[in-house]
Amino acid sequence: MTFDASTVEMIKTGIWETVYMTFLSSFLAYVIGLPLGVLLVVIDEDGIRPVPWLHKILGVVINLLRSVPFLILLFIVLPLSKLIIGTRIGSPAMIVPLTIAAAPYIARVVESSLREIDAGVIEAAKSMGASNWQIIWKVLLPECRPSLLVGAALAVTTILSYSAMAGFTGGGGLGAIAINNGYYRNEPFLMWVSVVLLVVLVQIIQEAGMRLSRLGDKRIR
Amino acid sequence: MKQPIIQIRNLGKEFKTSSGTVRALEGINLDIYQGEIFGIIGLSGAGKSTLVRCINYLEVPTEGDVLFEGESLASMTPAQQRKTRRSMGMIFQQFNLLAQRNVIRNVCFPMELSGVPKKEARARAMELLKTVGLEEKAKAYPVQLSGGQKQRVAIARALAMNPKVILCDEATSALDPNTTKSILALLKEINQKMGVTVIMITHEMSVIESICSRVAIIDQSRIAEVGSVSEIFSEPKTRIGRQLILGDAIHQANFGKSKKVRIIFDGRESEEPVISNLVLACRTPVNILYAATRDLDGKAMGQMIIQLPEDETEARRVYSYLKTVKIPFEEVTEYDV
Known part of the structure; x- marks a missing residue:
């Protein structure tokens, strides 16, 4: 194979498509997953407003969604992409399945971060007359910010690896290049270039998340 | 009120x-x-x-x-x-x-x-x-x-x-x-x-x-x-x-046949409450069996026989206290008393 201008152009486009698929669906998945994660903690038996039956139902639904393998979810959800985005192929169509797959995962990641909070701090806020909303906005989320950022790095890198499956549905991104050009057309070099770039992206996101978390953590002297 | x-x-x-x-x-x-x-x-x-x-x-x-x-x-x-x-x-x-x-x-x-x-x-x-x-x-x-x-x-x-x-x-x-x-x-x-x-x-x-x-x-x-x-x-x-x-303070100590110690007062300040200090420092009671002390120009002279609790660790605590404050003492047997 030749590493000509058009190949370079293709890889550039691939990087951009991977980045936008990952970040746009991460953002949308957080819009759904963050409140869900908060809700899971709040309505738990020992939460600030226990609603055990809802907690149970929510838990089952989240587990159900999480147990469907992404590749299968992708094909199930594509008709929905057609409905929402207007197409079932290409990178934009990937946003819908990625968001649906990532939201329950993010809900669990957020839940486990929020569980790290010291119950005594919540009790102190209650003793000052804080309402449940105030506890969520002024205690739970800000106090858990470092852990939420570590969780976000984890979530975004997972979504990035999911996005690599776009190649199967005619979507774009580095994963598609690795599968379509690298594997099906037997261009191993191109496949490795894509994989290395994916690795670099994961490293950057992970490192950025950890640094942000540490930088903002006031528990570190 | x-x-x-x-x-x-x-x-x-x-x-x-x-x-x-x-x-x-x-x-x-x-x-x-x-x-x-x-x-x-x-x-x-x-x-x-x-x-x-x-x-x-x-x-x-x-x-x-x-x-x-x-x-x-x-x-x-x-x-x-x-x-x-x-x-x-x-x-x-x-x-x-x-x-x-x-x-x-x-x-x-x-x-x-x-x-x-x-x-x-x-x-x-x-x-x-x-x-x-x-x-x-x-x-x-x-x-x-x-x-x-x-x-x-x-x-x-x-x-x-x-x-x-x-x-x-x-x-x-x-x-x-x-x-x-x-x-x-x-x-x-x-x-x-x-x-x-x-x-x-x-x-x-x-x-x-x-x-x-x-x-x-x-x-x-x-x-x-x-x-x-x-x-x-x-x-x-x-x-x-x-x-x-x-x-x-209501610590029950058993004396029975426990060790007895003779404390010798050889001219320490008579204002020093030796036994009280010992009890407070060791947090254990002692039983005073015999005492003969006199105040000679502000110096305490004489001797006292105290019995230590049966509990080994408490007795040891009393011994080490007496050693640290440098009060001369000796163990006595039934016969000596």
Whole structure:
């Protein structure tokens, strides 16, 4: 194979498509997953407003969604992409399945971060007359910010690896290049270039998340 | 006597656990008066922490009621209860400061919750930090503070809303003795200068002794005794009262056939209470069998035979004490006596 201008152009486009698929669906998945994660903690038996039956139902639904393998979810959800985005192929169509797959995962990641909070701090806020909303906005989320950022790095890198499956549905991104050009057309070099770039992206996101978390953590002297 | 600020009426609390119902409190009746420092003491598990949480309805009692300034908390809506809670500051054993906020923002927190304008809140917070002696730490984060400093911040925070009552849940139990003293002094000062009623939950009699005017002893979910501290200290009426107050002082030592020691007084200062010091330092009684000492120009001369407790470790403690303070002694047998 030749590493000509058009190949370079293709890889550039691939990087951009991977980045936008990952970040746009991460953002949308957080819009759904963050409140869900908060809700899971709040309505738990020992939460600030226990609603055990809802907690149970929510838990089952989240587990159900999480147990469907992404590749299968992708094909199930594509008709929905057609409905929402207007197409079932290409990178934009990937946003819908990625968001649906990532939201329950993010809900669990957020839940486990929020569980790290010291119950005594919540009790102190209650003793000052804080309402449940105030506890969520002024205690739970800000106090858990470092852990939420570590969780976000984890979530975004997972979504990035999911996005690599776009190649199967005619979507774009580095994963598609690795599968379509690298594997099906037997261009191993191109496949490795894509994989290395994916690795670099994961490293950057992970490192950025950890640094942000540490930088903002006031528990570190 | 002044008006009761808090009246606890026939209060009971049950917890449902997987292993059945646990009764944490039963038939509690207490009046706490405006401006006093009231102690609630009990062994761990007696129910005192639950009781203090029922006072501000952090825990909702399963029976009875709490009246704050004559108003029943049981008949209030949750919003009204939250409002009432702001008149009761609370401090905790583990301080419970917000780790991601600096000191001044921690003190501002309760004011932020009730919508006090930011500027006003900051000014009030600085004033309170001055009261607790931490104004130069305003920008520090909790992790940079010592335990005592954290509790001072917590006290400033509890005072932010001008409360009428401060509830202290084992507020000094995580602190060393010197820090405990200074925190207690601060609470007393706040009580006297601001007229804030203080309710102290503790398992340490020394805390009650040093600042409380009245005390309730709580044992096995019930109030065992209530009264002025001096009354209860001089004459505890219940078994638990005696146990808490006298504690190790009623230490039963068995003498039987234990070792006897001759202590020789060879001219130490006669003003030095040798045996009392020994008992206090070793925290064990000794049995005086024989004594012949004289005061010669301020020097103690003579000898004394004391019997040590049968317990080996306690006897050893007495030996090493005698050695460290360099009092000559020798072990004696039955025959020598």
